Amino acid sequence: MNMVIILAVFLCTFFSFSLQEGPLNVHLVCHTHDDVGWLKTIDDYYYGRKMEIHRAGAVESILDTVVSELAQDQKRKFSYAEIAFFAKWWDAQNDTVKQMVHELVQSGQLEFINGGWCSNDEATVHYNAIIDQMSIGLRFISSNFGVQPLVGWQIDPFGHSSFQATAYSLMGFSSGFISRIDFVEKYVRYYTSELEMMWQNSHSLGHSMDLFTSILYPHYIPPPDFCFDELCTDSPIKDIEGAHNNKVNEFISYSLNKGRHFKTNNILLTMGNDFNYGDAGKWYRNLDKLIKYANENGSVNVMYSTPSLYMKYVNQDNKVKWEVKKGDFFPYATAPHHYWSGYLSSRPGLKGYARKCNAHLQACKQLEAIHNGMGDNGPSSVKLQHAVGEVQHHDAITGTEKQHVANDYAKRLHIGEVECRSVMATVLNDLAAKGANAPKMNLSFCEYLNISVCPVTEGGDFNMVVYNSLARPYTGMVRIPVIKEDVSVTDPNNNKIPVQVMPISPMTKRTPAFVRYNAQAQFHAAIEVTVPPLGYAMYTASTTGSKQHSKFVTKSDPLHVKTKSEDVVIRNKFYQVKFDGKSGHIKTITNIESSISSDVNQQLYWYCGSTGDKEDNQNSGAYVFRPNSSIVFPFGKDNNNNANISVIKGDLLSEVRQVYNPWVSQVVRLYKNKPSIELEYTIGPIDIKDNLGKEVISRFSTNFKTKSTFYTDSNGRETIKRMRDYLPLYPFYKRTEPVAGNYYPITSRAFIRDEDSNLQLTVLTDRAQGGSSLTDGTLELMIHRRLLHDDSRGVFEPLNETGESGDGLVIRGKHLLILDTIDESAYTQRMMAEELMMTPELAFAPTDGLQLGDYNLKYSGLSTALPDNVHLLTLEYLDKSTILLRLDHQFESDDPKEWSAPASVKLSDLFVAFKIKEVTELGLGGNVALSDIKRLQWKTVEGQTVPSPMNLPPVTAPDFTVSLSPMMIRTFNVTVDFSGDANLQYNSYDKML
Known part of the structure; x- marks a missing residue:
């Protein structure tokens, strides 16, 4: 130092x-x-x-x-x-x-x-x-x-x-x-x-x-x-004039x-x-004196x-x-052994819930806008807006607050979420009803689908309304807990569609919430849904149909070791994934469409949290990540880290269930029509009987030649190039924490590249995590932490979260894995990240007494889908004649030209529920007209005067065409007319198809 x-x-x-x-x-x-x-x-x-x-x-x-x-x-x-x-x-x-x-x-x-x-x-x-x-x-x-x-x-x-x-x-x-x-x-x-x-x-x-x-x-x-x-x-400042006021002189000296x-x-x-x-x-009495007496000196103007x-x-x-x-200012350290990269992964449950509620909020605001508000006394999105805003605070979503405060954030989110469900149920009912006499569906939203708990679907026949908040069609799989293997499903066009039924994992049945809610489900029904943009589709499930369950490669219980040690392969039309029969780990991945194959090994490990050493007494804690060494430890027996596996194959999805030990498991899935590999991990309660704090990671190892380089996102937007142990401003300083000092924030995705072979391995996250590439060809992300000592940053509480059982918190999360060429990865990672962020909203209602003829079974809020490179970022009701609209070009300038090219969207006839009368462009905050923004100009050593003007093309009547360059976000106050009969246009998307 x-x-x-x-x-x-x-x-x-x-x-x-x-x-x-x-x-x-x-x-x-x-x-x-x-x-x-x-x-x-x-x-x-x-x-x-x-x-x-x-x-x-x-x-x-x-x-x-x-x-x-x-x-x-x-x-x-x-x-x-x-x-x-x-x-x-x-x-x-x-x-x-x-x-x-x-x-x-x-x-x-x-x-x-x-x-x-x-x-x-x-x-x-x-x-x-x-x-x-x-x-x-x-x-x-x-x-x-x-x-x-x-x-x-x-x-x-x-x-x-x-x-x-x-x-x-x-x-x-x-x-x-x-x-x-x-x-x-x-x-x-x-x-x-x-x-x-x-x-x-x-x-x-x-x-x-x-x-x-x-x-x-x-x-x-x-x-x-x-x-x-x-x-x-x-x-305090004393009333002493002139040079004899020592405290004022100290201030002057400090300032100079x-x-x-x-x-x-x-x-x-x-x-x-x-x-x-x-x-x-x-404060002011003392500062008044300080200003008065300091200015008498003449050398300062206070x-x-x-x-x-x-x-x-x-x-x-x-x-x-x-x-x-x-670039940016990460990682953050306050001393040689004090890297604040632990908070990147702390409280993963709260991080995941905050992300989920943010996506739920976007859907809620969209439906509120489509409905022209909810009336003066109706439910609204305001409480959830405030709660989601509060949890973005730098001592909230970071996981660096006390436990009772984290609970309060979650409570506020839940209160807002409940009110937004009322908004969504009301709007979906109103959109679906063909006439005033159509009975209201008793829609409910299953909060615990991630642990296979949903009373409506476990109780018999039901309708499922799937809302897609994306501005492009969505096709994907939903998995619903059911009590019988005999399930048939009808789509909005009254066609029976394939269903794949498989047993719920015994690991899920052991979770405290599954037990507490006395869940009856024994099976998952996997259903592929197709939903129009900014719209919904209604599916009907009956438990009286023919058996359409998945075929097992092996009849063994998912908790038991496979009897044979040959390699296991699952595949869809995009990927083939091979697992080593002895270790149970991913061994190779083949991208079928791109004709690419690579050795990829993925395993779960843990770092041991430091409690101080001879170099420094710094503990690993909520803020600070400090492992006691660079060594990672296995979860399996005899230190071999092997996972027991069982395999399920079917027409809609195939999966390999890996069990490392009773509190560490993972499912690797391939869905029929998804160009990514899903890894769903379940970690916890983290075992601390040995009195060791543990920091759990998922590590991907390849033979890529990455030249100490990897890439992370900046808040889900542009890509930041990272280099291991590279500090451009002060290359003379060596990082004293080789692991924590190379950990960076991963909000949405991280990837490694082998440019010589034109290969890229991308990992997408469903919540913020810290991660790194500590050796060439590897990528790791931290997915859970449980530590037994405070890290002395003011919280005075170890990061030792406990769940309902009091034994520690169970975390279930997802990674999406993509192996492809560098150019093709640019497109796939954006589309998959958008879908992972804006997961469809599911609402359920018993079918008792409902006649489907009384309802519109499909609706789109858009007359045409937006281009793939344009994201509908915000559609928000402000008042009965004003909508806040944001459009977002989601590709970077150095992405392939097909996707990084400027995009245009014609607003005039885009929305079904209202007509646009006037458009005023605003700054990103939605608070000031863009034409009123005047930023200060500055000169740089590079000889430029910055910032340069944005020079955005105007958006004028009658088409109101918005042009977007790569990474540009444009914000508008849109004056609208809801006087038309939107019901006449509910099926416009069918006509478009």
Whole structure:
């Protein structure tokens, strides 16, 4: 570490930047960082309850006292970020206070920064959820105050993603502030005056997305001994004028020293911390004195400021040319053995539920929009919007909160999900009913299909409504728990379709929830469904049909070892997968369509979590990943890691069930019409009888020549190239944690390539995970963690989740595996990732008393499907004449031309439920007209003036054609007319076919 500092100081001598004439401008930014849940729940933080858990100012009091103090002096300013809290406070205020706040906002004394519902995490959050949670907050600010934030303020997330910067640019922000980057990089940037830079965050969108970025140093806290909060013990400013005021002199010295490390005559000092300003008067009384007495010195110009005001000052210095940053800021480390890559996989249950609820929210909003809202007193998507927004917080979906707070997030999600089910049931009933006299279907949504529990399907005959939230047709398999092998299914065209019935795995029957709900199902019925875009299809299942069950390769119980050791093969029209008969592992994969075959071995292992060693006492925990060595341990008996396997083959799907031990199993599936291999793992409760914390991984091993290179996604969007042990900014520094230091966030997918052989192996995830390629030809992802020691990051609680049984949490998740050429993989991985994210919604109703002739059995909300390279990102009801619409080009500029080419969508006749009258383009946040966005210009050392204009083609009547370049997202307020009889168009998709 000393070498790092010495080298940084040495480099500093070559990077001296003289200040402009005149005193140094010291911008005091008064702020509070209010976590939307962490050690306490959202409500407990807001009301200031449970101080024994966390001594923190009540957010309610913070906002009360800040507003009061700002009103007493027009020079005072304050910056606020977390709109989830502010909106709650705002709703409780009377008209007098609201008018006061309006005046403070309009005068610039109270500035909204960032403007999201929360300060979202940047590693484990899907881009769809980032946009949504930002949009909720930004539109709240716009609708109540008529202003829009100008700067991003992500000062506490544990590393920073390139998509977050892209999103800021698309929202119209001129700059962004961050704080948590690798400790060595931060030192180097500080001593070389490179804490401020231009961030080139999108290679597809180019310089139009460049974002001026400032890194707070050392963090977002006040200078030492200058915290004046009720939570602090620092001494106050004394009323002493002139040179005898030692505390003021210390401040001046600190400011001048810091000013030497910045390129302009401005520095920003954050005057605040977590939950500060519970007594804002104490802060402002001291800062008033500090400003008065410091300015008497003449060498500094201290002022109340805000992040946007600071940026305007910095931007005025047009002589400075800014360095350029590419890529992102991962992984994040705070010391040589303190890599914060554990949170990438912590609490996988919450991560999976958050992803599921986000997809459910999109379907709910779509149906709400198609239905023209739910009326003043009807159910709505608002609660789920807020809950999904809250769980994107950087101490929520990350898994770095206390257990009772994680439970609270899940509870909020569930409450919102239940209300959204009411929305969906109402709309689906209304769309399906052919007339006013058609009886309502008693639709229910089975919450526990992942563990084969669904009372409706276990009770006899039923109707199944499958809703597809994608803007293209969906064909795929659904698996439904049933009590009999005799099942027949009729599709919406009244044709009987194939059904494959197979026994439920004994591993599923052992899960606590399966037992608790007294599940009766003994079988899964696999049904291939075809559903129109943005629409539904209704299927009818009867338990009185002929037997159509799967054929077993072996009659052995799935828990027993196969009696023979020959290799096992399963296949569909896309893949052949061979398993080693002795070990039970995948051995080779053949892509039949591409005529590619490769040795691929996949196994489950575990790392042993460190409890400290002679190098450092750092434990592995919720934040920090630190295995006690690079060795991975097997699950099988006698350390051979063998899996007992059983095989099921059928016309619709084939699968191999692997059992490593009683708490580790996996099913490898091939579906009839899917160009991917599904791996569904069930892990838990993780055994800790040996008092060892365990971190479970899935590792794929090939003979690819990958040259230390692998690829991960940025929040499900653009691809980031990673190189093992490669640190471009400071190559002199060797990573002290060879495993954790090479772990990166995987939100949607990761892959390795053998460019010489034109091969790519891609793994898609159903939730965020950490992963890496630690040796050439391998790819691993962490799927579950259970640790017995806290990692000393403030939670004071080990990551030791327990399920209903109290024995630990059981996790079931999915990976999709794709082996193909590099070009073909680009298309397949996007399509499969979209389907994995936006899984169809299933609703069920008993058939008793229902006559199918009373219902429309198929519906599409679109007159034509969107092109494969265009994703319908948002369709959201705003009011009875306004829809929020986002379209998303989901391919990158360097993908094959067939898919990366610009795409066009004609909106005029696209939607069935309404007619479009007018289209207004907005920034990505949906809060400001695109024409009103004016971003600051900056000069780079590369000789460019950035950001460059986006130059988007206008969207005008009568066709309202939207053009999209690769990776572009365009957002619109669409004025619509619902007066037409949409029922006349319900079967338009059939006509299109």
